[in-house]
Amino acid sequence: MLRQVSDRLLAIVAGSLLALMISINSGLAILNSPLQASWAAHGIGALVAIFLVVVYSRCFRLSQSKANRHKKDNKLISLPSWAYFGGIPGAFTVLLAAITVNSEIGLSGTLACALVGQIVFGMISDHFGWFESEIKAFVLQDLLKVLPIIAGSFLLIFI
Structure with a gap:
């Protein structure tokens, strides 16, 4: 723990x-x-x-x-x-x-977009087992976990 x-x-x-x-x-x-x-x-x-x-x-x-x-x-x-x-x-x-x-998105927008990119790439990499990682199949629940992060990033940048 x-x-x-x-x-x-x-x-x-x-x-x-x-x-x-x-x-x-x-x-x-x-x-x-x-x-x-x-x-x-x-x-x-x-x-x-x-x-x-x-x-x-x-x-x-x-x-x-x-x-x-x-x-x-x-x-x-x-x-x-x-x-x-x-x-x-x-x-x-x-x-x-x-x-x-x-640019106009600034530090927080850059970090938010980078976070989304890291998460999406990580999920794809896990799904296909790239770089000798353990395969973790993509499920619908994973999309539900990512959508709030994408929505928060959108709000941070555009509103």
Whole structure:
């Protein structure tokens, strides 16, 4: 139970940091360009990620072999090649968010639309089992869960 609460709180913090990142990058995009803002964000993000990897590995004393091993049923497995390309949609996310935040929909509209996109893509991905996820068939109840979010996003942007 405590693990579920902490995971949800971490997800809320991640969402807040995403909003902060988009807001900061859009300000940088106004002064330069959305592409330059994306480059700056990812360059600084790479440096911070390297720092965090070093700190994490030292704090938890992970050996190189343990950190790079993934086991399933006591067999060593390797990551699929597509698993290394997560930065590509991330780069487009930063670029497109910097553009849309500076439009008439603003930060809250951008985040609302991004949330709808994430949920819809997630449901499609779950339905087809993309990226080796567990297949979760789409049911009518799922649509009933998404419609209030879409309606709220519509109200946020257009009213």
